[in-house]
Amino acid sequence: MIRFEQVMKQFPNGTFAVKSLDFEIKKGEFFVLIGPSGSGKTTTLKMINRLIELSKGWVRINGKKISDYDINELRWNIGYVLQQIALFPHMTIAENIAVVPELVNWDKEKIGARVEELLNMVGLDPKEYRNRRPSELSGGQQQRIGVIRALAADPEIILMDEPFSALDPFSREKLQDDMLEIQRKLKKTIVFVTHDMQEALKLGDRICLMKDGEIVQVGTPHEFLSNPVNDFVRDFVGSRKLSINLKEFIIPVPAEGGFLSGTKHISLSTPLDEVIEYLASFEQIFVEDNGKTIGMIRRQQALKILSQYVKERG
DSSP, X not given: OEEEEXXXXXXXXXXXXXXXXEEEEOTTOEEEEEOSTTSSHHHHHHHHTTSSXXXXXXXXXXXXXXXXXXXXXXXXXXXXXXXXXXXXXXXXXHHHHTHHHHHTTOOHHHHHHHHHHHHHHTTOOHHHHTTOOGGGSOHHHHHHHHHHHHHTTOOSEEEEESTTTTSOHHHHHHHHHHHHHHHHHHXXXXXXXXXXXXXXXXXXXXXXXXXXXXXXXEEOHHHHHHOOSSHHHHHHXXXXXXXXXXXXXXXXXXXXXXXXXXXXXXXXXXXXXXXXXHHTTOSEEEEEETTEEEEEEEHHHHHHHHHHHHHHHO
């Protein structure tokens, strides 16, 4: 979907922001860029929609060099969410969401239906919120509008530059949960910049850890926790062997059964690292003890428990 080929960015003063990046982001993947300040993660993100031009190499989207796209065509197909929410204060919420659909000439009826759909998606009643101004919303509500505005014209790609870092912990966790639910429904290709490893572990299908403009490790959350490639990764993740009892993850099977085709069945004695690997492929896993199903593990619930564990234990 998005391919970096030996990409380099050098500023006029000679400073290298990124050095020879070579990686691919898959279609429908939630890909997280993380690293300390000055690692090059935001520069990498901004090169995708040409807010920053690369010095050498190529970035391709669907096999086509981004330099070969019309700049407006490129950006209309890429939603962008910033930390500084940047809603237009003089516009209503509905008008803010409608900006890009209007630019690409959607008709009013289609735009109105889209605004209503997106507000409902993030739990904001359209009747109550569509005609409000941004100043009438809380910070968390404004950031929800920022997220759905980026989705308004149904772009293939969403870029998110530390979108939740300025929010209070409660609002931040709610937005993270919203993003997981939105991604479950829409399967967009999301490139997400953060400095928070717990956020990366919770949200990312894969994580790219950068340092001094170079990639240190790319892998799944489980790979970062179980197999850090060096001490820098180990220290950044703050990982240690997990000592969580599998029973902490198990919830009752719903009365209607909750069985889905292709769902995995495991025994109560399955090691936790194997369970995490299975959850990368299955939304839910059924747990058996002595041949009897005793409960189930859902991916989202397990991620919440792991995230809280890492947060509390460092």
